[in-house]
Amino acid sequence: MVTDSEVLAFFRGELGLMVTFTFKPIPIELDTPLQGYAEWDELPYAIEDFGEKFHVDISVIDFGAYYPWKRESVYRKWFTKEPVVQTSEPLTIRMFAESARTGYWLYARMP
Template sequence: MVTDQDVLDFFRKELSLMTTIAMDPIHLQLDTPLQSYTEYDELGDAIEKYDEVFNVDISALNMDKYYPCKLEWFFRKWFTEKPIKQVSKSLTVRMFAESARAGSWLYD
């Protein structure tokens, strides 16, 4: 059976590691919005490989529901604590883990 950790480890291996300005690593977590963690192209490549590795039918995955995504300006947190109002849903590793257990994309 596929675990959350299996899928999280897969995405951590496939996606570039994000870092802070001080070069401290920001590790991908189950509920991290993937749109703000990595570039669209890199995510697309990882999703294609996810399909092969976990044998999940992702034909129902409509990326238009998750993009565009407003990215937070780095210094924004110094000026306001209000969250950015997103126009799209978050796409997370947890969604991919649950879909891997089911064998097909569960969302949309």
């Protein structure tokens, strides 16, 4: 059975490490929204590799449910305390881990 830590380790190996202004590493966690962590040019490749490694059909993922995603500017916290309001659902590693255990994407939208 696939564990959360296996899937987390997989994505940590696939995605680049995010750092702060002072180069302090920001490790990705199970509930970190992938849209805000990874660049769009690397995320599809990681998801494709995930599907192959864990035998999950990723073709049913509706990216329209997860994008657009508003990225928070580094300077935003200096001007406002209001959180960024997202209109899309977060795409998290926990979702991938749960899907890997079942063998199919659990979060497919029904028409």
